[in-house]
Amino acid sequence: MSENIIEVRGLRTQFGRHVVHDGLDLNLRRGEILGVVGGSGTGKSVLLRTIVGLNQPRAGTVRVFGQDVGALAGPAREALERRWGVMFQGGALFSSLTVRENVEVPLNAVPDLAPEVRQGLAELKVSMAGLPWNANDKYPSDLSGGMKKRAGLARALALDPEILFLDEPTAGLDPIGADAFDRLIVELRDALNLSVFLVTHDLDTLHACCDRIAVLAEKKVLVSGTMAEMLQVDHPWVHEYFHGPRARAAMTTGRAKE
Amino acid sequence: MASHPPDPRLVATVADDALRLEGELTVWTLGQLPPEVEKAQRLDLSGLSRIDTAAAWYLTGRKREGVQLDGLTEAQARLLETVQQAWPQPETEPARPSGWHQLLERTGRRVAAFMVYMREIAEYLGRFLAALARGIRHPGDFRLTSLVWHCQETGLRAVPIVALMSFLIGVVLAFQGAVQLRQLGAEIFVIDLIAISILRELGILLTAIIVAGRTASALTASIGSMKMNEEIDAMRTLGLNPDMVLILPRVLALVITLPILGLISNISGLIGGALMSWIELGISPSTFRYRLLAETSVDHVIVGISKAPIFALIIGVIGCHAGMRVGKDAESLGAETSRAVVNAIFAVIVADALFSIFFAEVGL
Structure with missing residues (x-):
């Protein structure tokens, strides 16, 4: 497979005396969808936040596109941030703006872009994220949880990023909505040539869209590999996770779909 | 690349x-x-x-x-x-009415919203009274600890600011009255001026305004954040009546403490006035006391303090109602809190005006 677009090496994160990650290594390859799983409190979301620079790691390096995220500042940092898009768990939409205006926020950074072009692009992204036309003028408080996530995705995609970070994209969605979201992620990856870093709890999502899976446990990435490789791992937690009753159900539906 | x-x-x-x-x-x-x-x-x-x-x-x-x-x-x-x-498919939106039509529609909506608001306030007043009646009939359901705690929060904690404010108002009244009355050689009437204005109107009105700002916002914020958290729904499913648990102790605490605060406010306003009269006009405290007792009817105090429970009900009901109206998002919490304070202060002043007319008609 191709080059590593994100390389995390020897990462150590801690809050006070509580160590979340210690000596964590992780790669994201170009064009793949990487699913990051782990029990509650293993720092999946913290890892995402550290990679995009919202948390300062104690030690270790995070390299995105070969550049050290921690060492960048100013315009170089902004240029890097435009090459990734982040969708937070609840959508994290700006509550005083409509959906269209939310998606226009990143587009405002583009110099000499005509307002009608900006509006047209925002509407296209909203539509690509699978929202109906009339969602454009709605405020976040009028949207359901699933629609907020889609609007958050539209905003993350506004500048055509190369990497997409998704935090629990299907948590709190009904099975039909979650299924549609899974398919949307794969479609967008294929159409826009994205690399996706996906934090999830959802075994169906892992089956439906992830090329590779990284398991966070014992403060580091315990194993990473394809679904088939995960099933062979002989660690008690990993075995329990991928062989439990829910996992079996997800596997059979996953096979049925194929 | x-x-x-x-x-x-x-x-x-x-x-x-x-x-x-x-x-x-x-x-x-x-x-x-x-x-x-x-x-x-x-x-x-x-x-x-x-x-x-x-x-x-x-x-x-x-x-x-x-x-x-x-x-x-x-x-x-x-x-x-x-x-x-993925090309966006615009949907045709219904044409918007314009001009007079829109103005009329908006006015109508405002009026209807006001009527709905008044009805809801009446509903909450009824819920409070029903909860009170239930508390009297079944004392076991009544939450005494909660009541005491809210009395402390809305009453005791408000004493310093209420006392200080009234003291300063008394000082201002004495000073301004002295300047005007000295021209007529009627300095001694400054005592009547201070006594009547503070005991009858200002003491209780300003206390109610301060409590409206302090407590109405606190009520909305505390009930509203519970509402956001679905705690109130959880209470209902557990068989707890939010009226008994939340509204009754909060509003009752206000009804109990606001008259007391009003009394404290009266006393400290009179002290401020007496002090300033002494300094500015040379009216000794004993003269002040003598004239206060001889010339000022106790009716003024009764008129003033009798308004306090009504003001307390207004503030408490508006605050609790706003808290219950908070939706799922933090923005509505902020909006409802500021609306509760504005409405409570406005309603207190309107009620005070109505009281003035009432007492004038009754002849007190």
Whole structure:
């Protein structure tokens, strides 16, 4: 497979005396969808936040596109941030703006872009994220949880990023909505040539869209590999996770779909 | 392509009847398109090294206008196809009425919303009274600890600010009254001025305004954050009545403590007035006391304090109602809190005006 677009090496994160990650290594390859799983409190979301620079790691390096995220500042940092898009768990939409205006926020950074072009692009992204036309003028408080996530995705995609970070994209969605979201992620990856870093709890999502899976446990990435490789791992937690009753159900539906 | 060149480049050249684009056509270079592009009927795109969805959006738009697109690679054509499929489908919106019609509609909506608001306030007053009746009939359901705690929060904690404010108001009244009355040689009447205005109106009104600002916002915020957290729904499912648990202790605490605060306010206002009279006019405290007792009817105190429980009910009911109206988002919490304070202060002043008319008619 191709080059590593994100390389995390020897990462150590801690809050006070509580160590979340210690000596964590992780790669994201170009064009793949990487699913990051782990029990509650293993720092999946913290890892995402550290990679995009919202948390300062104690030690270790995070390299995105070969550049050290921690060492960048100013315009170089902004240029890097435009090459990734982040969708937070609840959508994290700006509550005083409509959906269209939310998606226009990143587009405002583009110099000499005509307002009608900006509006047209925002509407296209909203539509690509699978929202109906009339969602454009709605405020976040009028949207359901699933629609907020889609609007958050539209905003993350506004500048055509190369990497997409998704935090629990299907948590709190009904099975039909979650299924549609899974398919949307794969479609967008294929159409826009994205690399996706996906934090999830959802075994169906892992089956439906992830090329590779990284398991966070014992403060580091315990194993990473394809679904088939995960099933062979002989660690008690990993075995329990991928062989439990829910996992079996997800596997059979996953096979049925194929 | 590990990293981009610092400035993405786009070159447009006219060849024959076609316009040839070279370089990167992305959201960053879309604004650099020369005006000739609008006129070209054929676009040669074989020189494009990279396009993104913004470019695909633009090109799809041109294609719909009948412009011919040449030289797209297979991947680029696929991207255009994806964008084509996701093309936003506008829906026709119903035409909006304009002018007078809209003004009338808006006014009507405001009036209707006001009526609904008044009905809801009446409903909450009824819920409080029902909870009170239930508390009297079944003392076991009554939450004494909660009541005491809220008395401390809304009453005891408000004593310093209420006392200080009234003291200063007394000082101001004495000072201003002295300046005016000295011209007439009627300095001694400053005592009547202070006594009547503080005991009858200002003491209790200003206390109610301060408590409205302090407590109405606190009530809305505490009940509203519980509402946001679905705690109130959880209470209902557990068989707890929010009226008994939340509204009764809070409003009852206000009804108990506001008259006490009003009394404290009266006393400290009189002290402030007496002090300033002594300093400014040389009226000794014993003269002040003598004239206060001899000339000022106790009716003024009764009139003043009798308003306090009504003000307390207004503040408590408006605050609790606003808290219950908070929705799921933090924004509504902030909006309801400020609305509760404004409404409570406004309602207190309106009620005070009505009381004035009432007492004037009764002859007190």
